Amino acid sequence: MGAKLIGIVAPASRLEQSMVEAVRAVARAMDPAPELLFHPQCFLSSGHFAGDDEARARAFLDVANDPNFDALWVARGGYGSARIAESVIAQLSAVARQKVYLGYSDAGALLGGLYRAGCRVAHGPMPADILRDRGETAVARALGWLCRGDSLALEPSLDPGVPAAAYNMIVFSQILGTPLEPDLTGHVLMLEEVSEHLYAMDRTMFHITSTPSVRRVAGIRLGRVSDVLPNEPAFGETEEEIVRHWCEVSGIAWLGRADIGHDVDNKIVPFGRSPYPSRAR
Amino acid sequence: MGAKLIGIVAPASRLEQSMVEAVRAVARAMDPAPELLFHPQCFLSSGHFAGDDEARARAFLDVANDPNFDALWVARGGYGSARIAESVIAQLSAVARQKVYLGYSDAGALLGGLYRAGCRVAHGPMPADILRDRGETAVARALGWLCRGDSLALEPSLDPGVPAAAYNMIVFSQILGTPLEPDLTGHVLMLEEVSEHLYAMDRTMFHITSTPSVRRVAGIRLGRVSDVLPNEPAFGETEEEIVRHWCEVSGIAWLGRADIGHDVDNKIVPFGRSPYPSRAR
DSSP states (O other), rough: OOOOOEEESSSSSSSHHHHHHHHHHHTTTTSHHHHHHHHOOGGGBBBTBSOOHHHHHHHHHHTTTTTTSEEEEOOOOOOOOOHHHHHHTOOOOOGGSSSSSEGGGGHHHHHHHHHTEEEEEHHHHHHHHGGTTHHHHHHHHHHHHHHHHOGGGGGOOOOSSOOOOEEEHHHHHTTTTTTTTOTTOEEEEEEEESSSSHHHHHHHHHHHTSTTTTSSSEEEEEEEEEEEOOOOOOOSHHHHHHHHHHHHHHHEEEEEEESSSSTTTBBBBEEEEESOOOOOO | OSSSEEEEESSOOOOEEEEHHHHHHHHTSSSSSSSSOGGGGGGGOOOTTTTTTHHHHHHHHHHHTTTOOOOEEEESSOOOOHHHHHHHHHOOOOOGGGSSEEEEEHHHHHHHHHHHTOOEEEOOOOGGGGGSHHHHHHHHHHHHHHHOOOGGGGGGOOOOSSOOEEEEHHHTTTTSSTTOOOTTOOOOEEEEEEBHHHHHHHHHHHHTTTTTGGGGGGEEEEEEHHHOOOOOSSOOHHHHHHHHHHHHHHTEEEEESSSOOOOOOOOOSSSBSOSSSSSOO
């Protein structure tokens, strides 16, 4: 995407200062190297959040509405995007629609509303992924896509002819019916999950696939489901059987697995039609 | 409500045989004593559930569509009602609308659909509450209301002139926009929660209060929030501050607390207009 100056803000949980240098090191190793600006708000603290709602919204707008930034990169997940998304989106200026927004997990609440507002958004790795084992590969993938449009960074099933979107399952479920729900008619919907019980995932898939607007998607792909919490007794169905069950009940096409998840291999899924050819079919 | 024969089914998790005698003992101590029929399905096991979806749906219909039963009492929560609710509701006969349905927590998914289908439903204690300390008081409260219409069993803020409904927060969130969502226009909506992180409760309240249909309720009351899971770092707002925040953001009236929750003091909330005067204002 040719990004030269990337602004990093934290609409949910706060970033540790200790992560910054490792992320900058990945950027410096690129040629040409992008400039990363970590907004000071990333390091604020207000209970669960990286600063109160007003501070997080203002920081987001500082980057979104500044024409010097080519991209806004969400620092990390946690929880908090839904609390500021409507206020942020109402205050976007025209230049906000000229840049790219990248993040995943909790950030999905913002991405949905931004996509609906006509912005270019993508699901993909965040700076805090640097903390994972081999985390620099995830960070390099995100920067490679933001700065050079690396097609290897893209989720491999993406078809340039079919729009797509990717979400954490419970985050997607809890924007349905709200002003943050994007119109995903005809889109391939990729869903991943982390740190949930399988019974809760089944309930969330009931909600998602029973929502009339979601029944207009082209189909569902399941990303990785990691750190599954214990189910007592054992749930009796695998994560894939759960999603296939609800696809069958709802008449939504089951399209297979997706190469996304809360891990270092998490690939990039630009919302809408992907501007880049995929590496594989 | 004058119930003489009460059918007990388990649309979610299975009941232990060992609970049956203690529940029967509470019923026997009443005058007149109701007859309790525990459907054999209550004790089936299929992974997470008390029998597979078909067995649970069939058992529910066995009781709902049989004119001999005055009430259907949901055995316990867990998870599973959403998986069978639409199929069950599509197969209800006219006699199903002559009886009362009582349960809470996961059962809310069924209660919502049944209420929408014109049935008389209520939030209130279930047989499995017998396992709580002083659990017989919860069971006696439920039977006292089912058999004699005890007004002391009712949630004390209920106003005969204003319809009401009561739900577990995440269960309510995950029926919104689905065929199980009841029309709660003008209703007092009571919400309780158990075993969730405060950040997840905040996200759920975002979803609930951002849903246009919910903005038509008369107001929200907060029941008890128990067994709160740890939040790292501390969330920074109490359960009541969270609900008041989202009431303020959404313009929904905050009406105060409600005497419901996952505990022995859980009171009964008939959906719609309560047919009985409350004990206090």
